[in-house]
Amino acid sequence: MATVVTPMRKFLNDPEQVVKESLAGLAASQPDLLRYEAEAQILVRRDAPRQGKVALISGGGSGHEPLHGGFVGRGMLDAACPGEVFTSPVPDQMLAATRAVNGGAGVVHIVKNYTGDVLNFKMAADEAADDGITVESVLIDDDVAVQDSLYTAGRRGVGATVLVEKIAGAAAERGDNLETVAAIARRVNERARSFGVALSSCTPPAGGKPIFDLPEGEVEMGIGIHGEPGRRRVPLGSAHSVAEVMVEAVLSDLRAKPGANVLAFVNGMGGTPLIELYLLYHEVEGLLRAAGLTPARNLVGSYITSLEMAGGSLTVLELDDELTALWDAPVHTAALRWGV
Amino acid sequence: MATVVTPMRKFLNDPEQVVKESLAGLAASQPDLLRYEAEAQILVRRDAPRQGKVALISGGGSGHEPLHGGFVGRGMLDAACPGEVFTSPVPDQMLAATRAVNGGAGVVHIVKNYTGDVLNFKMAADEAADDGITVESVLIDDDVAVQDSLYTAGRRGVGATVLVEKIAGAAAERGDNLETVAAIARRVNERARSFGVALSSCTPPAGGKPIFDLPEGEVEMGIGIHGEPGRRRVPLGSAHSVAEVMVEAVLSDLRAKPGANVLAFVNGMGGTPLIELYLLYHEVEGLLRAAGLTPARNLVGSYITSLEMAGGSLTVLELDDELTALWDAPVHTAALRWGV
Amino acid sequence: MAIAIAMDAKTITVWMGDVAASVRAEREYLVQLDAAIGDGDHGINLNRGFDAVVRALSADEDSPPGKLLILSGKTLVSSVGGASGPLWGSALRRAGRTLGDAPTFDIAELAAALDAALAAIVDLGAAAPGDKTMVDAFGPAMTALHEAVNRGAPAHEAMRAAAAAAEEGMRATIPMQARKGRASYLGERSIGHQDPGATSTAMIIRALERTLSDSS
Amino acid sequence: MAIAIAMDAKTITVWMGDVAASVRAEREYLVQLDAAIGDGDHGINLNRGFDAVVRALSADEDSPPGKLLILSGKTLVSSVGGASGPLWGSALRRAGRTLGDAPTFDIAELAAALDAALAAIVDLGAAAPGDKTMVDAFGPAMTALHEAVNRGAPAHEAMRAAAAAAEEGMRATIPMQARKGRASYLGERSIGHQDPGATSTAMIIRALERTLSDSS
Numbered sequence A, B: 001m002a003t004v005v006t007p008m009r010k011f012l013n014d015p016e017q018v019v020k021e022s023l024a025g026l027a028a029s030q031p032d033l034l035r036y037e038a039e040a041q042i043l044v045r046r047d048a049p050r051q052g053k054v055a056l057i058s059g060g061g062s063g064h065e066p067l068h069g070g071f072v073g074r075g076m077l078d079a080a081c082p083g084e085v086f087t088s089p090v091p092d093q094m095l096a097a098t099r100a101v102n103g104g105a106g107v108v109h110i111v112k113n114y115t116g117d118v119l120n121f122k123m124a125a126d127e128a129a130d131d132g133i134t135v136e137s138v139l140i141d142d143d144v145a146v147q148d149s150l151y152t153a154g155r156r157g158v159g160a161t162v163l164v165e166k167i168a169g170a171a172a173e174r175g176d177n178l179e180t181v182a183a184i185a186r187r188v189n190e191r192a193r194s195f196g197v198a199l200s201s202c203t204p205p206a207g208g209k210p211i212f213d214l215p216e217g218e219v220e221m222g223i224g225i226h227g228e229p230g231r232r233r234v235p236l237g238s239a240h241s242v243a244e245v246m247v248e249a250v251l252s253d254l255r256a257k258p259g260a261n262v263l264a265f266v267n268g269m270g271g272t273p274l275i276e277l278y279l280l281y282h283e284v285e286g287l288l289r290a291a292g293l294t295p296a297r298n299l300v301g302s303y304i305t306s307l308e309m310a311g312g313s314l315t316v317l318e319l320d321d322e323l324t325a326l327w328d329a330p331v332h333t334a335a336l337r338w339g340v
Numbered sequence C, D: 001m002a003i004a005i006a007m008d009a010k011t012i013t014v015w016m017g018d019v020a021a022s023v024r025a026e027r028e029y030l031v032q033l034d035a036a037i038g039d040g041d042h043g044i045n046l047n048r049g050f051d052a053v054v055r056a057l058s059a060d061e062d063s064p065p066g067k068l069l070i071l072s073g074k075t076l077v078s079s080v081g082g083a084s085g086p087l088w089g090s091a092l093r094r095a096g097r098t099l100g101d102a103p104t105f106d107i108a109e110l111a112a113a114l115d116a117a118l119a120a121i122v123d124l125g126a127a128a129p130g131d132k133t134m135v136d137a138f139g140p141a142m143t144a145l146h147e148a149v150n151r152g153a154p155a156h157e158a159m160r161a162a163a164a165a166a167e168e169g170m171r172a173t174i175p176m177q178a179r180k181g182r183a184s185y186l187g188e189r190s191i192g193h194q195d196p197g198a199t200s201t202a203m204i205i206r207a208l209e210r211t212l213s214d215s216s
Ligand SMILES: Nc1ncnc2c1ncn2[C@@H]1O[C@H](COP(=O)(O)OP(=O)(O)O)[C@@H](O)[C@H]1O
Pocket: B086, B087, B088, B115, B116, B117, C034, C038, C039, C040, C041, C042, C045, C046, C081, C082, C083, C084, C085, C087, C121, C124, C125, C126, C127, C132, C133, C134, C135, C180, C181, C182, C195, C196, C197, C198
């Protein structure tokens, strides 16, 4: 099988401007929902700050769209801080966002567990404290492909981030206080596990070259969302066999109660179309039921991506009544919308 | 299931089963919205038939997801008939769907203008007439890349299909009669134009090979949605220059009233991520305003695709107050949802 | 000289079996032809369709040839999709109706049935000669068939002339610019490629020629 | 033997200018190293950051060297992002605070400032020697620097020893398995690749050595 090197098949102007131009486009398409503060490079909910409401912000490298900007709006994030492609944002962005959304009830920082994100958010939180703004940082680390040990930077934050932003956002919207919103966010992270696979590499615009070479017919198992190579490379099997690996990896680590209701999130990495994601969901749903779990809720689509990478990830969240109600609560963002 | 090594970068089991398995997955993920009638291979709105409501069905080859199955639900389609990948469905499917959704007020067939779709829908409509079901067929042909002349099969139906299904679906939902719903559908098609470009080819699962070869750095201008080669191939320029070609092609043919409100639909072909689609929308929005039009509504995302093809299309619909109100009306489907 | 024997239901089942086999054998080739100027599914479509026809016929022992052709046509319509399904499906149905309930048919009746098949394709698809479609293989085949029948050639000889003409017509589609079907979207870029539908049509007629030759 | 002259604000601006130039020159190389075990942005991050530092310094004529280092560090924090931004940003800030407001500094004071820089990186990133990070280049450099200073070597000679040790430490990261940062996700697959951060760190120290040599 010939190795196909992914070329730059992109809608692109100046690679240095891709993030700014894309943010401007998102803002232009959602004028009622959010505003783009170009100077600070942040997306802010149109009606922020909302007095008395706990505010949620998140951020990270770009290239994962719709994460995070597509989740700014009612019932989810109050602001998003997009860094350069695959590079965490700088503290100035998180600080500007924290100030822009603070309604006096405190601000939750949803931080995916990557060294860069953690360090930059930490610096911003320290400075926000100097302003007298109370910040609760919630670390997302749901990726079972990484061993959580002294020998790694800890688990990466991946698919659970979307679920945390939705569910904690609903808690803030209904008026929960800072501690409660943060606690719910941590509970979602606590009860969620993810595992991702790549069927192709991806090409950061500024670099112009695929971040790794993946021959056709091979699959990279246990990838993150930054084109980091995974933990091992194996021949690509059937969707059923890939789903078996994903479900096994996630469930063996999640250890959900027998018969528990779960939310099954089948996510595309950016270059994999819906026809395949639904096919994959068909396999996942069957395997979850076979494992004695009930997929009471699901999300199928490309919500946390790696540019145009072909591949997908599975996130399973063990639900309880409160998390289910908060998931069902109305949300109105560019990428997730229901009930309103 | 045996672990087969596939040369394709796809989540796939038996290539002959991809459509059925994907439909089963969509149905499993949306149990409240629709049911999958595997025997007839159709997706039917859960609460169909709705007595007294004009019903809408559409169909076509698969590989364009979320079209059409993702648009079955409240305020849009009553049923979808998915054929094999890139192959129009057979009359049996359209007939079964027509019977399943007929609520006594007649059925609208939304037919994209491809010889195969037209012939198969025509045979189904004839048979439905034998059953005494009144069918109005609406032909969608918005693709300006094809000259509408005696020397072609006529313009292809592309992006406008999504807008017709949403807007005519809203008309049916509010209780309009068969003639009115069909007339509104035709008005949308009449006032919409589209143009698409491919940055890569795509690989039908059963064929296993890319449908055409597109070297890096080249773009296929004026493609359809079946991986048909376009009308010409040129070096890939900036997103701005591609947007200029798309907007020029669409507007010169649409001839909208100066200052008119338009709906700008920037669509991804399946393998192009949102970061690029928003960047492209940024260009398109500026060019439309520069042309003296007002992008009063927009839709940005991958809604009518060609498997994993990288690329995009622009559809511009000239709005009037009624079409705008019908676009804004509540819709609840797997792929489009708002107001409910 | 060979003694032309009367044709019957067996002729239809053998013919359809031969078509299914040759379409399966040429599936990739037809896909490549369609990928060049269409959407790359023609070989897959017909393979699916004629396999279904063979299954349907094997379940029908004792119907007359006309009924078997109608069954074959309906099966194609219900299993192929695309442009070629309704076109060849209607063609075989129309041919079957022309043969009626007679247990056998001679070469003149076969020619009349094939005339009806071609007419069905033209009625439905409105293709004219030179539009780069299956009609450009089917049309010349019928002209040659009638010429041979009129000069009293035996069935298999007449059909051999028809098959040769179909293949000539098939090759003649290469320089044509498509005016019907998907290939027409390509405009001048459709020139230089052989039409997949004309190709499969020539295969279908060649299969009939083999059927008659073997039974004579 | 060369006469070691006192170092001042000029030393900082020249050093940062040299770092910006060498990072720009090695941008692709650093990207490749990071693509192998990280996410391929290290060269782009530092290029963006040190270009910003040069712009910031050019707007500041008359601050003492300590203030210029603080400005450089703040600029890195505000422009780089990723892991390396806060790490090198805090390092330069801490080094600047150590130099205070003095208009000049000697090699002993420079060594103390660099000690503070390394301490800032360790405080923030908690990396231990052998974790396959920038610390594995910075640590050995400081050991060598102190050894040379203690034996009374002139500034540029001492710094040459530090730069050589940094490059040795950089190469020594190749067989290491990463325990910090993105590369740690790869587990054993991180073995056999040179750490990008250790590589850029060796470049930063080599740039300082050039700065001192040219000014001596
Ligand atoms: N209007 C028409 N009349 C006659 N034959 C046609 C017409 N349109 C298409 N065809 C034939 O159908 C063939 C394509 O069939 P197929 O690929 O199975 O369907 P589709 O084009 O829908 O994918 C063409 O090669 C052509 O010969």
